[in-house]
Amino acid sequence: MSEATPPADAGNTVSVAVSALDLGALLCSRVCHDVISPVGAIVNGIEVLEDEGAADMREVALDLIAKSARQASARLQFTRLAFGAAGSAGARLDLGDAEQVVRQVLEDDRTKIEWSLPRELLPKNRVKLLLNLVLLAGTTIPRGGVIRVAGVGEGDGMGFVLTSTGTNARIPAGIEALAGGAVPQGGLDAHSVQPFYAGMLARDCGLPLRFALDGDTATLTAA
Template structure:
């Protein structure tokens, strides 16, 4: 492993906190408005902000728990129907659209964990929005899952590519590049292969796993 466990935990925690800052800050702002007398219109706007921000925070926490938590480690399988609903709700609050074409019902927990991480990587590749497409096939003992990110200025940053390949990015890991590195560690432990293909405004992230 290129970094020690404590640093890995610290950087993943930083990534989770970073993603939660926006909805939590919005909640704080709304509560400040409610604490003062700004009139009925402002109070209604504050309540709407509380409802939307609380919803965003809740779905982000659920998604992060599925991506980084204990529910997708160890032996056993994961129901992709549950993860599909979660991923749709998570992406709905962001710029890209999500198209889920998977017909596979269950996959090993490690594959589910990798898939969620690849969706997160795909989102990071789309600074101007676009589309995330999830596909997969299962033939006998071979499982292939792919996440394709398409959009204006779709880019796979060198540090993210390095993390997916299990390499140390130039300048070291940060909260963004360590997350694809976690996907690499999960894939390595499960004896799965990761690949990334990049073309104009299109990034394809692929996981292959043999039983």
Template sequence: MVNRSADFASLLCSRLCHDLLSPVGALNNGIELLADETDPEMRERCLELLAESAAATANRLKFYRLAFGAAGGFGEAIDTREARTAIEGLHGNGKVKLGWMVEAPSLPKDSIKILLNLALLAGDALVRGGELDVAAENGEVVLRAEGPRVVLDAELRNALLGEADPDLLSARAAAAWLVHLLVTEAGGEVQLSTPSEGLLMIGARLPR
């Protein structure tokens, strides 16, 4: 399916739409409740929920703009603070605690994309929440995900390592396949451990 760029773009769009469905749906429900609610306290609570859903939607859009999009306006290098803010916004529900160990003020655009998509995958692997440590130095991007339950299923693992059948990839594997493509095109390699005892190490080694 992803042998053509248009097909792969469709996978990325499907993943984005899937992740936006929940906060946008909550916005719609909140507006409907607010329209019928007359109790002042309940109206205030509805407004709070609307604000939370709007913030979640905006944060996810900002993340995917950098992770999937062209990131227009940033040039060839992107401020690493933008990446950190994007990850914090994506995991802003408090379930995932971010440890940031990136000292470089900026990184090449493709390195940022790899870092963000790995953060997406590692964060999703923390099924019950936990800690996500992010490091980048000397051409290496490394993420450490630790929590009560860490799961990275076979489709995502195979997509990351380039061992998946591209014609059978689902939208949920789009981020993993994007990492594989970016790392391969850069002449690097994906590094991946087997989740064990609530720990997953995932990263990429790129030519300096």
């Protein structure tokens, strides 16, 4: 397996400090970005129900509202664990809960999850790191595929290895630099803050992040 080559735009990043206020604002923007679509669909469905001239669309609107409400709830549960406080500073999170929210948000007709982690409690930031790694793994298979989630070691020192297999698997440009703590010259935005935050969590856990690409399989390792 060959290590992924440095991203082509690595030269357009700089290592600078990001204030806690800016980081918090960007993460809030990311959460809003994730839930705005299903919430907007719920609003559209309600508007159809309120339109007396669209009585024939009632069942379609109710189905849209139900599906969008479930999607919004799943995304909020995921982002609460991945980005939020999710308990006190010394809290521990259940890997079983992590698996549940991952499946609700990422698993669909195109993408399957193979989860090999035991159900146990780990330090909060280690589980938050895992959830952020799953998001990164999802970006490596733009056409869908299989994401395999496994552990390295055990107990509180557990690390993670995620392998994503799918057509045209890739390591997105700039993702390694962002995870390494580099900020684009134009600054972070709601999209780039997620890999940047994943890198912060990895460093807090003392787990170096490594990216590799071998054919149609991308591997993310935090161990």
